[in-house]
Amino acid sequence: MSGRIEKRFQVLRKEGRAGLITFTMMGDPDIETSFEILRGLPAAGADVIEIGSPFTDPMADGPVIQFAGQRALKAGITLEKTIGLVRRFREEDNETPLVLMGYYNPIYIYGVERFLKNAKEAGLDGMIVVDLPPEEDRELCLPALEAEIDFIRLATPTTDDVRLPHVLENSSGFVYYISITGITGAAGATESSVDSAVTRLRHHTELPIAVGFGIKTPEQAAEVARAADAAVVGTAIISELENSLNSDGTASSETVASVLGLVRALSAGVCQSATGTVS
Amino acid sequence: MNTANTYRAGPDPEGHFGIFGGRYVAETLMPLILDLEAAWGVARKDTAFTEEMSHWLKHYVGRPSPLYHARRLSEYWNGAKIYFKRDELNHTGAHKINNCIGQILLAKRMGKTRIIAETGAGQHGVATATVCALFNLPCTVYMGEVDIARQKPNVFRMKLLGAEVVSVTSGSRTLKDAMNEALRDWVTNVEDTYYLIGTVAGPHPYPEMVREFQSVIGEEVREQIMQAEGRLPDTLVACVGGGSNAIGLFHPFLDDPGVDMIGVEAAGEGTDTGHHASSLSAGSPGVLHGNRTYLLQNEHGQIQEAYSISAGLDYPGIGPEHSWLKDVGRVDYAPVTDGEALEAFQLCSRLEGIIPALEPAHALAHVAKIAAKLPPEHVIVMNMCGRGDKDIFTVAAALETDI
Numbered sequence: 001m002s003g004r005i006e007k008r009f010q011v012l013r014k015e016g017r018a019g020l021i022t023f024t025m026m027g028d029p030d031i032e033t034s035f036e037i038l039r040g041l042p043a044a045g046a047d048v049i050e051i052g053s054p055f056t057d058p059m060a061d062g063p064v065i066q067f068a069g070q071r072a073l074k075a076g077i078t079l080e081k082t083i084g085l086v087r088r089f090r091e092e093d094n095e096t097p098l099v100l101m102g103y104y105n106p107i108y109i110y111g112v113e114r115f116l117k118n119a120k121e122a123g124l125d126g127m128i129v130v131d132l133p134p135e136e137d138r139e140l141c142l143p144a145l146e147a148e149i150d151f152i153r154l155a156t157p158t159t160d161d162v163r164l165p166h167v168l169e170n171s172s173g174f175v176y177y178i179s180i181t182g183i184t185g186a187a188g189a190t191e192s193s194v195d196s197a198v199t200r201l202r203h204h205t206e207l208p209i210a211v212g213f214g215i216k217t218p219e220q221a222a223e224v225a226r227a228a229d230a231a232v233v234g235t236a237i238i239s240e241l242e243n244s245l246n247s248d249g250t251a252s253s254e255t256v257a258s259v260l261g262l263v264r265a266l267s268a269g270v271c272q273s274a275t276g277t278v279s
Numbered sequence: 280m281n282t283a284n285t286y287r288a289g290p291d292p293e294g295h296f297g298i299f300g301g302r303y304v305a306e307t308l309m310p311l312i313l314d315l316e317a318a319w320g321v322a323r324k325d326t327a328f329t330e331e332m333s334h335w336l337k338h339y340v341g342r343p344s345p346l347y348h349a350r351r352l353s354e355y356w357n358g359a360k361i362y363f364k365r366d367e368l369n370h371t372g373a374h375k376i377n378n379c380i381g382q383i384l385l386a387k388r389m390g391k392t393r394i395i396a397e398t399g400a401g402q403h404g405v406a407t408a409t410v411c412a413l414f415n416l417p418c419t420v421y422m423g424e425v426d427i428a429r430q431k432p433n434v435f436r437m438k439l440l441g442a443e444v445v446s447v448t449s450g451s452r453t454l455k456d457a458m459n460e461a462l463r464d465w466v467t468n469v470e471d472t473y474y475l476i477g478t479v480a481g482p483h484p485y486p487e488m489v490r491e492f493q494s495v496i497g498e499e500v501r502e503q504i505m506q507a508e509g510r511l512p513d514t515l516v517a518c519v520g521g522g523s524n525a526i527g528l529f530h531p532f533l534d535d536p537g538v539d540m541i542g543v544e545a546a547g548e549g550t551d552t553g554h555h556a557s558s559l560s561a562g563s564p565g566v567l568h569g570n571r572t573y574l575l576q577n578e579h580g581q582i583q584e585a586y587s588i589s590a591g592l593d594y595p596g597i598g599p600e601h602s603w604l605k606d607v608g609r610v611d612y613a614p615v616t617d618g619e620a621l622e623a624f625q626l627c628s629r630l631e632g633i634i635p636a637l638e639p640a641h642a643l644a645h646v647a648k649i650a651a652k653l654p655p656e657h658v659i660v661m662n663m664c665g666r667g668d669k670d671i672f673t674v675a676a677a678l679e680t681d682i
Contacts, residue, residue, distance in 0.1 A: 056582040057455060057567060059462040060305045066449055078579045104303060105566045109580030131303040131566065135293065156307040158469050163310060181307050182467040 004097040004125045005150055005173040008047055009208040009229060018225035019047030020270045021210055022263055023101060023234030025068040026051050026085055027077025028241065033251040034072070035085050037241075037259050042096045044260040045267020048174075048210075048230065050128065053082050053102030060130045062185030064235045064242065071249060079110045083122045090123035099126040099152060099173070104140065112140055116147035126150035126173045134166050141170050150174075155201060157181050157193075164204050174208040176232065177201060179224075185235035188214025191223045198227045218269025225270040233266055286533035286609050289600065294483020294570075297606060299599035302482040304569045307466045316484045318389045323491065328384065335380045336495065339413070340370045342377075344496075346503035346660070351630040352643075352650075359653035361646060362512070363633070363663040364500055364528065373636065373665035374496060374524045375406035375477060381492035382475045383410040391473035394418045397461040399426055399454035399520070400591035400638070401433025402665055403477030408442035418442040421460040423453040426590050433669050451584040454594045458568050478521025479598030482569030486598050493527025500660055501531055508658055514539045514649070517662040518642040519612065520556070520592035522601045524664035533609060542601060543645045545587035546614035556585035558597045559605050559612040572599040588617040588677060589637035591665070619644040621677055624667065636665030637673065 012019045022041055026034050041049050054069030054077060061069070086098055100119070107115050107129065119127075127149060132140055134153070141151040150173030158181060159167055168175065177197055179189035189197075194211055201209050211224045212232025224231040240262045244255040289296040302312060322328040336342040345365045353361045366374040386394060394416050398404030404420040411418035420437055424446045427434050437444050450456035458481075465474045479486045479493070497515075504512050515532060517525035519542040532538040547555035555561065558573045565574040567582060575583040575595035585595040604610040620637055623644035628634045635643060642661050650659065667674070675682045 056450065057459050059459045060466060073581060106580035108566055130305050133302065133304060133306050133309045135302050154306040158307050158310045181469045183463045
């Protein structure tokens, strides 16, 4: 594997704390602003960075991320330009893992082989592709593993113990546990249900476990961080961005600062809670 | 898939028709889709299930629908002998109810207590609301804001039938966005909800299951044409949006080499204008709504908005089996424009006393193109898959007539 994801979780273990994983949409609200946010994320406390790649028909996303994708597409972002942003990020930061999150069709049309080659060279570490379950592993998961890009799988409350080994079989990097059934931006899960889910997952895998969906505040991030190896925050960050925009939807002078400000607060929440549960 | 000299064996166990089909859904939905596949696998082999279906199709839907010799149109074009499969005479006025009866019975067997559906023209929404009323299940129908505005009679019908109609305001606010929103509902309400998809698209097993429920159309035609003509037809014609009425007519004939088949796509203002819904004639393979199929998309894999005067054909994709049938060359697909469909719509009304839906008016417009060139012994069967009552406002507006 590329090693950045694995190394980052090793460091977190040594520090005895969980990590913060952030999600922002590349191209939202414009390409340069999204890059300014991206390059500021490590210093603001993002331990792993998910970079969103928009799709016209994001069937697992709530309104906030749908609108972010629409703004990004309007701003002219493409997969090629997103790979370009990864390359620019790597000129300044060779340690923070970058994980691309999106839907399969834009990658399929770009060409799987070409995408993996260009993304690897640019410095991408992993991928989360929402609409590729293990049943379709031959499409992208297996070629990605061969190209040494982690293929991070989603596990959900509907993934039962019979199915879980199948889901984890070709997973690498970390496991992303979606704590609720629903779309991004919905209400969060209770602390106890996250605890028991993480315990269940640990019976099946040695991979680090990140938990997301519905985490909106530093307090909630801290709660999740007590049980899991990382907390993932997306919709809340994008809401913060949305609220900072000018009335015509363009970036204001506050946009970058307010997004990074929220990330700093979330990071502080996560860091407060030494996990003690990781081996 | 046709290695055993058959075009009817698909899909494979993973839901693929050649490179098309599959199960491209979020992990949350995967266990639900596997449950559905298992329940469908048991039900299709259970004679109690098929007998119950037959009962409702006969006594409630009104099947078999007639196979009607359209004498005046045949004379008008002075060529091929034209038959209509009269699926517009079904209860609720279209073929959609065939599939809804099958799926609602399956949903009951699976113990589901809430039904959701997407709809474009509203025909599938009405059919779903109808079976939900019949079987006493709550029903939520997702419909694009644009379609709600142009299909008001069907929106009111659904409400009369007790369904909740949710206006979808995301994306292009038409059928594809209604499907996205229905998937978002399903991913949220996984325990109790059954997603009743209206066409031969979506993840496996929907394309196969909906095809099987609609194949009653072609099976009846086989018997009826043998009685009427003593032989199989020469050409089958049906419109394709998602493609369920077409596959229902075609599938029982796929292994009869003497039967030609033509699927008619909506070309809107023309396939070279950018305003059309001809995914097979002018699209390329991609992945959307759980399956790989021909799609209208740009060079970056972003889905483009489809356009047609007919809300039922206004979808940027097509059922995966049609994509495969196109690529293997078993079925031909042809585009028909809004204008051509409108002309056929009026001609059929005046000559046959049948006001067709705008969807089969597309099929008829293609029949108009080929019938005159064919000899009188050439038998064409066209699927009259819906009636036109719902479209009179759209047509009046297109003809600049006040009603």
